Amino acid sequence: MKIIVFANHLAVLPALGHFQKNDWLQAVISTDKLQGHNVQIKDYCSRASISFYQVSRKQLHEDLVLTLNNLQPDLAIMFVFSYRIPEKIFNIPKQGFYNVHFSLLPAYKGPDPVFWQIKNGETMGGISIHKVNEDFDEGEIVMQQQIPFIPGENWGICNNRYAMAVQNMLIQFTQELYSGNNLPELQAQQNSTYYKRPEKQDLTINWEQMSAGEIENLINAANPCYGGAITYLNHQPISILEVTPATLSSTADYKPGMIVHSQPDSGIFVACKQNEYLRINVVQTTDGILSGFKLAALGVQAGQSFETVNIPEPNLT
Structure with missing residues (x-):
């Protein structure tokens, strides 16, 4: 299985390690907004000799289409990526293009669901894996896991916990696809809400x-x-x-x-x-x-x- 990962957040590193161990990881793609601690994604790829691309919004719509058509990945997984994926890209992977989102969709759609869930005092959160379509966080949900918030935990602690949980989810998710099993579309258990990036x-x-x-x-x-x-x-x-x-x-x-x-x-x-x-x-x-x-x-x-x-x-x- 050939997997392309789109990621802008260092919480993806455990999953990258798993894909690399199985010789599935074909390339990692980040945006030109990669900065701070998240630069560790680029450093990891350099140390592990993984193909790494940083793209602008324009390159995403132009150069990257040609790159992915040449790579012909089986699967693409997105994990915190700040640009909307165009249809001509999310239709390329043979087994689909999926996004990891840190909420129980369709609740808390948007770019920083962990911030808003902690701010709003939620006691139960979770992780969703859903298909990518033309809208943010709107595609069919194929896998979810409930994860309670720890009283008093901050954004960083929560993201690290979720990153470890996501690794196990992605192991199961990719194994299902690798085995040729169909992924069921889950029924929404939450009300649909959207939160913008905090100002x-x-x-x-x-x-x-x-x-x-x-x-x-x-x-x-x-x-x-x-x-x-x-x-x-x-x-x-x-x-x-x-x-x-x-x-x-x-x-x-x-x-x-x-x-x-x-x-x-x-x-x-x-x-x-x-x-x-x-x-x-x-x-x-x-x-x-x-x-x-x-x-x-x-x-x-x-x-x-x-x-x-x-x-x-x-x-x-």
Whole structure:
């Protein structure tokens, strides 16, 4: 079996290793947007002498069509790929072109389903393998696996867990095709929903409107892929990467976002709606990644407040 993998995320590496071990992996294709830790895909292919292509949107519609017609793959599998696959490509593989998606489709269609599921406080997620057609995440679902979210896990931990689970799914999936078995079309068990890629407003903490649990979910969803959830302190942006729920004996009615305790030996505690509190564990500022203890030691004091929106700089011209 000759397999082409389209991937832009390093979570694909376990699956690449399996395909390579079975001598099935014909080539790996990434986009020209490959960057950061995901460059490990290119490095892996270089070390393993696997054909690797990086394509622009234009090349996807032109040069790559010729390349795939020459390779004549049996199967193509897509795993986080930011360009829409044209029909003249997804019809080339003899046994089909399939996409791996980290949700129980048709729920949470879109480019970052893990972010939105964690942010929305879902307790059950999963992985879907579906056929690729002209629309994003719309093709027939042929395999699914439910996977519960671990309370308190962040985006990175969840993606790593899913990457390992996907390897086992793909082993089963490819073995079924290799054996000549037909894959059944599964009936949808979820309502259809679509979520766009998160923008700045989606990543910003609204202390007045969000509960402590919702704030924690947002922070976990944004760590590490978006550098944490955004807030402001002394009119300066600060990203919060980790918090834990906290209990304080005070009966005072603090304004949401107010720092109610700040000591170098115990850290920083902030008030939320409905007399709930969060302990600030890890933040990122222009000074670097800091613990709440360090932030307190640097002079952040009780009585200061995290702000929901940035206050515009004064016009000095």
